[in-house]
Amino acid sequence: MRIAVIGCGYLGAVHAASMASLGHEVVGVDVDEAKIGALRQGRAPFFEPGLPELLASVDEGLLTWTTDPSQVAGAKVHFVCVGTPQMRGEFRADLRYVEESIEQITPHLAPGDVVVGKSTVPVGTAERLAADLEPTGAALVWNPEFLREGFAVSDTLHPDRIVYGLPTDNGVPTAAGEAAAAVLDEVYAAPLGEGSPKVVTDYATAQLVKVAANSFLATKISFINAMAELCEATGADVTALADAIGHDVRIGRQFLNAGLGFGGGCLPKDIRAFMARAGELGVFDALRFLQEVDAVNMRRRVRMVDLAREVCDGSIVGRRVTVLGLAFKPHSDDIRDSPALSVAAQMQLQGAYVTVTDPQAADNARVKWPDLRFADTPEEAAEGADVILLATEWPQYRDLDPTALGQVVAHRRILDGRNILDPIVWRSAGWTYRALGRP
Ligand code: UGA
Secondary structure, three states: OEEEEEOOOOOHHHHHHHHHHOOOEEEEEOOOHHHHHHHHOOOOOOOOOOHHHHHHHOOOOOEEEEOOHHHHOOOOEEEEOOOOOEOOOOOOEOOHHHHHHHHHHHHHOOOOOEEEEOOOOOOOHHHHHHHHHHHHOOEEEEOOOOOOOOOHHHHHHOOOOEEEEEOEEOOEEOHHHHHHHHHHHHHOHHHHHHOOOEEEEEHHHHHHHHHHHHHHHHHHHHHHHHHHHHHHHHOOOHHHHHHHHHOOOOOOOOOOOOOOOOOOOOHHHHHHHHHHHHHHOOOHHHHHHHHHHHHHHHHHHHHHHHHHHHHOOOOOOOOEEEEEOOOOOOOOOOOOOOHHHHHHHHHHHOOOEEEEEOOOOHHHHHHHOOOOEEOOOHHHHHOOOOEEEEOOOOHHHHOOOHHHHHHHOOOOEEEEOOOOOOHHHHHHOOOEEEEOOOO
């Protein structure tokens, strides 16, 4: 199958390479020359485990990269994988890149071609785009993506579900919709053959599935962080609480890790765009709780700075603070709305001398916050520290030796922003250990 992938970010680059690895002939298109330049040389333009190996494994000739949108001509399937960031100063999603992509591919579409929307969009967008595409004779399928950064390659090749939102007439897929679904079945023959469940539905449901899933995950995280606030008020331990409730299979232990809360390019902006859309639809009350989910999440960052102040005897002004981790989560170099970077920057603004480190995200963070001091290793970052804050749960931070680290710091104070360290081990090595939601 000849496939075009428009947008080569965390989603599109991985999708293009994955589709080529399944034997399809793929062209990836992006406006960013540097990104395309790297991909052309077989290099991943960002850190994503497994992507370099995937790029190297693809048969020569099956995968090409270009900044020229006319190169999509001849493709049967066009995946739209561009970003939908939060609009500046508003909760709404900025759809300009989606709209531009559709405009760019439109002159090259032929009847029977399939345009596949993967970007996260407000419900109602697919219906509008389908109407725009109608004169071309191409069909639109809404096929949301559920990949997690850090696991993007395996999530793309082995998805836990595949959703098709098809054009419908009176609730029944149209003939064009059925034909488009058959084409997508061919594209996804490998994962479908492995047993990935397929859900076939209408446009509105498919678009809602994506934001509903991310809202549920965000709610789950804020739920446990709200419990952490209760734990702090009562002397209880949120990690034991999460373990205990997580044994109930109806609840489940995943996404119940309390700490600095969620960030990244998806969860925060998706719940906000969802609230904005609900408001436009006149059903804001249905999503009012997401305001609280957002508020609980942002409070975690404030609480972390307060905790630093508390252990530094009431002030962080002029104190040396070390922040371990800058990425919004481990196994990623993504700093979009990163709780770690947000807390580091906040402490710097409040007068602390902040030294930061991260195995992958330092270069991205340096561009955004050049005033922070950057160190290559945790040991170097911790030199002379009055307090250390673990902000992103990279495995190498979990394994730090408290005795060795204790030799380089000025004061043995550690704040575990992700609840991954063993308090007993750190306390017995002479450290003051504090965490969010733990005694
Ligand atoms: C999220 C969803 O998990 C994917 O299914 C979805 O496809 C993607 O957004 C998207 O919309 O594109 P991702 O942003 O890669 O994926 O990150 P997650 O693994 O969901 O983590 C989000 C944030 O929640 C991170 O900052 C993480 O540290 C935090 N988190 C996660 C917690 O604070 N506690 C937890 O228990 C789990």
